[in-house]
Amino acid sequence: MATVTPMMQQYLNIKEAHPGVLLFYRLGDFYELFYDDAITASKVLEITLTSRDKKKDPIPMCGVPYHSAKGYIERLIDQGYKVAICEQMEDPKQTKGMVKREVVRIITPGTLIDDFGMDDGRSNYILALDEKSGRFTAAYSDISTGEIFAFSTEDLGVLKSEIDRIRPREIVVEEGIEGLLSELYSDPPVNTPFSNQTHFPLEYGADITEGERETLNLLVAYIRAHNMKDLKHFRTVEKHRIKETMQLNYAALSNLELLESLQTKKTKGSLFWYLNRTETPMGKRKLRKWIERPLLRQTAIEERHEAVAVLLDHFIEREDMRSLLNNVYDIERLVGRLSFGNIDAKDLVQMRDSLQGLPAVAEMLERIGLLGTPLFRSFDILDDVHELLADSLDDSPPKTIREGGIFREGYSNRLDEYRYISNNGRVWLNDYIERERERTGIKNLKVGFNKVFGYYIEISKGNAVNFDAEKFDYQRKQTLTNAERFITPELKEMESKLLSAQDESIILEYELFVALREHMEQFIPRLQTTADIISTLDCLVSFATVANDYRLVRPEFSGDELSITEGRHPVVEKVIGENTYVPNSLDMDRDTFIYLITGPNMSGKSTYMRQVAIISIMAQMGMYVPAEAAVLPIFDQIFTRIGASDDLASGKSTFMIEMMEANDALQNATENSLLIFDEIGRGTSTYDGMSLAQAMLEYIHHHIGAKTLFSTHYHEMTRLSTELDHLKNVHVKATEYDGKLIFLHKVKPGPVERSYGIHVAKLAELPDEVTHRANDLLKTFEQDGRVTGNQQLELPLDDTETFEVHPVIDQLKSLDLNRMTPLDAMMKLQELKNELEGE
Ligand SMILES: Nc1ncnc2c1ncn2[C@@H]1O[C@H](COP(=O)(O)OP(=O)(O)OP(=O)(O)O)[C@@H](O)[C@H]1O
Numbered sequence: 127m128a129t130v131t132p133m134m135q136q137y138l139n140i141k142e143a144h145p146g147v148l149l150f151y152r153l154g155d156f157y158e159l160f161y162d163d164a165i166t167a168s169k170v171l172e173i174t175l176t177s178r179d180k181k182k183d184p185i186p187m188c189g190v191p192y193h194s195a196k197g198y199i200e201r202l203i204d205q206g207y208k209v210a211i212c213e214q215m216e217d218p219k220q221t222k223g224m225v226k227r228e229v230v231r232i233i234t235p236g237t238l239i240d241d242f243g244m245d246d247g248r249s250n251y252i253l254a255l256d257e258k259s260g261r262f263t264a265a266y267s268d269i270s271t272g273e274i275f276a277f278s279t280e281d282l283g284v285l286k287s288e289i290d291r292i293r294p295r296e297i298v299v300e301e302g303i304e305g306l307l308s309e310l311y312s313d314p315p316v317n318t319p320f321s322n323q324t325h326f327p328l329e330y331g332a333d334i335t336e337g338e339r340e341t342l343n344l345l346v347a348y349i350r351a352h353n354m355k356d357l358k359h360f361r362t363v364e365k366h367r368i369k370e371t372m373q374l375n376y377a378a379l380s381n382l383e384l385l386e387s388l389q390t391k392k393t394k395g396s397l398f399w400y401l402n403r404t405e406t407p408m409g410k411r412k413l414r415k416w417i418e419r420p421l422l423r424q425t426a427i428e429e430r431h432e433a434v435a436v437l438l439d440h441f442i443e444r445e446d447m448r449s450l451l452n453n454v455y456d457i458e459r460l461v462g463r464l465s466f467g468n469i470d471a472k473d474l475v476q477m478r479d480s481l482q483g484l485p486a487v488a489e490m491l492e493r494i495g496l497l498g499t500p501l502f503r504s505f506d507i508l509d510d511v512h513e514l515l516a517d518s519l520d521d522s523p524p525k526t527i528r529e530g531g532i533f534r535e536g537y538s539n540r541l542d543e544y545r546y547i548s549n550n551g552r553v554w555l556n557d558y559i560e561r562e563r564e565r566t567g568i569k570n571l572k573v574g575f576n577k578v579f580g581y582y583i584e585i586s587k588g589n590a591v592n593f594d595a596e597k598f599d600y601q602r603k604q605t606l607t608n609a610e611r612f613i614t615p616e617l618k619e620m621e622s623k624l625l626s627a628q629d630e631s632i633i634l635e636y637e638l639f640v641a642l643r644e645h646m647e648q649f650i651p652r653l654q655t656t657a658d659i660i661s662t663l664d665c666l667v668s669f670a671t672v673a674n675d676y677r678l679v680r681p682e683f684s685g686d687e688l689s690i691t692e693g694r695h696p697v698v699e700k701v702i703g704e705n706t707y708v709p710n711s712l713d714m715d716r717d718t719f720i721y722l723i724t725g726p727n728m729s730g731k732s733t734y735m736r737q738v739a740i741i742s743i744m745a746q747m748g749m750y751v752p753a754e755a756a757v758l759p760i761f762d763q764i765f766t767r768i769g770a771s772d773d774l775a776s777g778k779s780t781f782m783i784e785m786m787e788a789n790d791a792l793q794n795a796t797e798n799s800l801l802i803f804d805e806i807g808r809g810t811s812t813y814d815g816m817s818l819a820q821a822m823l824e825y826i827h828h829h830i831g832a833k834t835l836f837s838t839h840y841h842e843m844t845r846l847s848t849e850l851d852h853l854k855n856v857h858v859k860a861t862e863y864d865g866k867l868i869f870l871h872k873v874k875p876g877p878v879e880r881s882y883g884i885h886v887a888k889l890a891e892l893p894d895e896v897t898h899r900a901n902d903l904l905k906t907f908e909q910d911g912r913v914t915g916n917q918q919l920e921l922p923l924d925d926t927e928t929f930e931v932h933p934v935i936d937q938l939k940s941l942d943l944n945r946m947t948p949l950d951a952m953m954k955l956q957e958l959k960n961e962l963e964g965e
Contacts, residue, residue, distance in 0.1 A: 236296025409664025420746030430748020725858030
């Protein structure tokens with residue numbers, strides 16, 4: 127092997143100590159990457175790959191300028207890579223031989239601290255995972271804010287659904303159980319096997335178990351290994367209580383488009399988009415959490431409703447509070463930076479400005495009667511902290527803390543003195559020039575400054591010829607073509623005062639800043655409490671604003687009743703306009719808890735079903751709902767089986783996923799759950815699908831008793847209402863006019879009268895030839911009796927299948943002879959015979 131240069135040897139040593147990360151090795155004004163790192167980075171970042179030691183033994187290399195490295199690092203982190211920053215620890219100009227270099231930080235997606243590619247509207251969680259004898263424990267934290275939680279469960283499904291909601295950017299798995307992740311995900315998020323024996327002192331909330339503590343230690347050890355900084359802002363570890371919030375699995379979150387649109391994967395078009403009028407990043411993050419975790423405890427829900435009611439009633443205060451909140455920066459993440467010791471003076475000015483409006487906010491809360499309520503009771507306006515910052519910091523300090531200019535006059539006597547000297551240096555110099563001109567009689571005498579010998583006096587050649595330097599105590603320093611330069615003891619004495627005053631004041635400001643920063647640390651818990659209350663207020667003010675703009679109403683809770691009068695789907699209504707949207711009602715109770723919904727494609731079946739789920743979620747978040755009135759139960763879980771959520775990466779077919787989602791619902795739903803089943807069985811052949819759909823409905827009807835909205839295009843299923851007492855048929859009305867299909871979007875009792883598949887196909891602008899032919903075929907099928915006018919156009923796969931399940935046989939099978947009078951039986955027989963004769 128070729129010998130490597132000392133520098134490359136240093137690189138290799140550092141690289142070896144940090145496996146699994148891309149090493150950004152500082153070389154002058156660049157970060158360089160070598161070997162495989164260079165190949166990877168050049169591909170991901172689309173930068174040129176070159177090589178070092180081109181002749182002998184080329185080493186692949188690429189680099190990015192250090193001042194623009196941030197953007198590159200963000201891209202790598204975003205792609206799931208980890209980056210180690212290796213800095214020069216000495217000034218190369220003043221070092222002989224190799225410059226010392228060290229890794230100062232390892233950046234991974236889960237260990238960001240309010241920098242590199244962080245979305246301020248989202249929590250940035252890192253999660254640690256362990257399993258011991260069938261029990262899974264998880265601990266997670268957003269390091270930028272210091273939140274930290276733990277939970278455990280024996281149910282793999284619950285574990286997955288919780289992790290899906292936490293959406294960690296990075297997972298740390300206890301060494302040896304890596305396999306667990308592939309059980310949970312076909313394409314697991316960024317993850318690292320890690321192990322730890324050390325114990326870290328954390329404050330534990332009630333009920334944190336021994337196993338959870340171990341996982342917390344794993345989490346903290348990993349974070350420390352990567353960030354190498356203090357974690358003073360970690361809050362008390364809270365138990366993540368699975369049972370205290372409504373269960374929503376990943377399917378429900380995405381199908382109901384709670385946080386992002388299914389189609390675009392963007393926020394626009396989601397419930398979050400509809401609800402978000404928050405003014406602060408903290409409020410935005412909290413709103414997300416509230417959407418993901420609707421509440422179960424009625425008093426907690428009603429506390430929020432009550433606050434929204436009050437805020438709705440006080441338009442002026444609400445608007446005033448919005449503009450005050452608008453001036454509040456991300457206190458949570460500023461606190462994170464404070465704890466990591468990388469907060470700067472500009473950040474502290476943001477902190478000061480954030481606190482400034484708090485007394486006014488408190489005063490308004492008091493005036494409208496909210497300050498004493500449980501949500502706001504511990505609101506701390508932090509006036510002492512505000513005063514401290516207001517009295518100390520300059521209004522526009524520089525970003526760096528090594529340049530001075532941070533503190534206000536009057537904060538430190540010593541600093542004021544230094545500043546006086548350096549500020550008054552100019553005045554002194556002007557005065558000195560005047561004096562020297564007079565003393566020497568040279569009118570064009572000047573004072574200048576250069577780096578080599580500091581302040582000097584300059585006399586033009588003409589005047590210098592007869593100048594008696596000694597007499598005036600001038601010492602010659604430099605001769606130029608047309609001038610002579612001198613220094614004097616007086617000038618030199620003042621110079622050292624001036625220069626050192628400036629240096630001293632910068633050093634002093636730095637020291638004062640570090641002291642202020644340390645002093646501020648004691649306020650971390652109070653700042654966090656206030657930040658939490660501010661974010662709650664931000665969400666509730668946002669709720670009231672939305673409730674006002676879209677005419678929402680306060681829902682009521684009453685055990686078993688689910689009654690929505692003229693409900694609307696908030697997002698669809700917002701998109702198509704309130705005048706176009708057709709509201710629909712629903713009335714369920716213990717007697718009627720299943721709605722079987724029929725209607726042509728595109729008529730609004732899905733929208734109707736989703737609207738019921740979204741109204742329930744909004745209500746349990748503490749929000750008002752889009753309806754004329756709503757009396758709701760408190761749902762423990764909402765399950766959805768909607769559309770084709772293809773998971774191609776998993777290698778599972780659409781139908782398989784459909785069945786898995788249905789199974790999840792059937793296994794876990796209770797009578798307090800809400801089930802949304804949209805055209806179940808669509809992914810398989812007609813009779814398979816129909817049988818499965820019916821069997822599932824029966825199961826829900828007999829064994830679960832959950833409130834269920836079940837849409838189907840199998841018209842035959844509408845007959846079930848005669849057998850299943852708790853099932854009611856409804857349909858979404860459409861009508862035909864002038865050969866065209868008009869969607870009325872109105873939900874009416876009873877099954878749909880006929881199918882409109884071909885009309886919908888026309889709307890999709892299929893070639894006329896195809897739709898005409900389909901119409902003809904339909905007529906033939908109808909005449910054949912193979913399809914009744916009521917059925918959807920479903921082409922039988924082959925003749926055998928048609929024969930086996932002839933509709934007449936099907937009807938015969940479903941007859942309950944014990945319940946029929948002889949006359950009924952006669953009539954039915956006649957009807958069946960007619961049907962057969964028509965064939
Ligand atoms: N209540 C309503 N008022 C006005 N327009 C509506 C309403 N409900 C639905 N729509 C409109 O109809 C479109 C189709 O609705 P939706 O997807 O719910 O139909 P669907 O019956 O479930 O269709 P498919 O069976 O093809 O899935 C929606 O995108 C929306 O624009």
